[in-house]
Amino acid sequence: MGRSPSCDGETGVKKGPWTIEEDKLLVEYIKEKGHGSWRRLPKLAGLNRCGKSCRLRWTNYLRPDIKRGRFTDDEEKLIIHLHSLLGNKWSSIATKLPGRTDNEIKNYWNTHLHKKLLGMGIDPVTHRPRTDLSLLAGLPGLLAVAGNFVDSGAATAAWNMNALKLQVDAAKFQLLQGLVRALTTAAAPAPAPGMDNLRALLAVSTGGIDQNMLLQQCQWNDMNNLPALTSSAPTSGMHNISGMFDGFSASDGLSSTELGCHGGVSGRNGTVDPMVADDQECKNNGGGGVSCEETPASSPFDGLQSLNLIDDLNTDGGWKDLLEQMSWLNSSEL
């Protein structure tokens, strides 16, 4: 199977931007004789380039059927739709957009569409509404708000930056674990794992437990053996995440010792990030000619409930209102 020698072994070949003269030589040669063997082409065409570079220049730039200019709205929608089905199979996507190259589509995705989807609250990898990550991203804010809200007494003073960082890290870890568990559990909703995560957060905030200990207690190593997250990830898993938010209530008491650890899950080796699991699954199936199963982008999505909840919280005073209800923030455990 060996690696292609490509340009690696060739010394003295020119690299970098193509000149007009080089373009002309390449176009004229291909027009007259076709490209034939890309490896032999440079010599025959009188170019001091490697064949690979010539192929790239031709297919991405010089080909006469290449469409130039901005992507239309229709093209944009088609790319997003195809990406939801095919993932980063740029060449496959390009075959559905006449005149566009895989490189062009890839660049457009990375520079425009990726951000656009994020801005719309859609995960560009899974094409699902973002819930977990926005929650994680919101944690520092949550803690800051909490710090400000718990009057200006000793509790606030105790929350120095290092402690905050530790809390955020620990909470992220807990939330990730809960999230992975939720996504890999096809059974009925887990009992409010979100509250368990918060309990862990508060337990750490007392300073009595460090992260290593937390990791051990939660058997984080077992997380390396996660079951495969297939494209048919159970919607009930998302429902579990919804349950996390349902767990935020005024009446919830907190125990500093209950960490919400349920041990690991057996099955898969590899990634612990469920957000990239589908993509990884594709890659693991093996490169180029592989067709990935369609992701259920258009399937009913129970997690929308959670998304709405996050949106509500992100509106003015949302988090503060929530925290006001969480009387436990004033508890001695802080």
Place this chain on the structure above:
DNA sequence: AATAGGCCCAACCGCTCTAGT
């Protein structure tokens, strides 16, 4: 006007796949 930072995209790199022997 100068400069820093961000954006964009052409081109490169390294890997896998496929076809030929």
Place this chain on the structure above:
DNA sequence: TACTAGAGCGGTTGGGCCTAT
């Protein structure tokens, strides 16, 4: 069946351009 050369793919980079300060 095993091996190799060549082709193709996806990820990444670097430098030019644009914009904000």
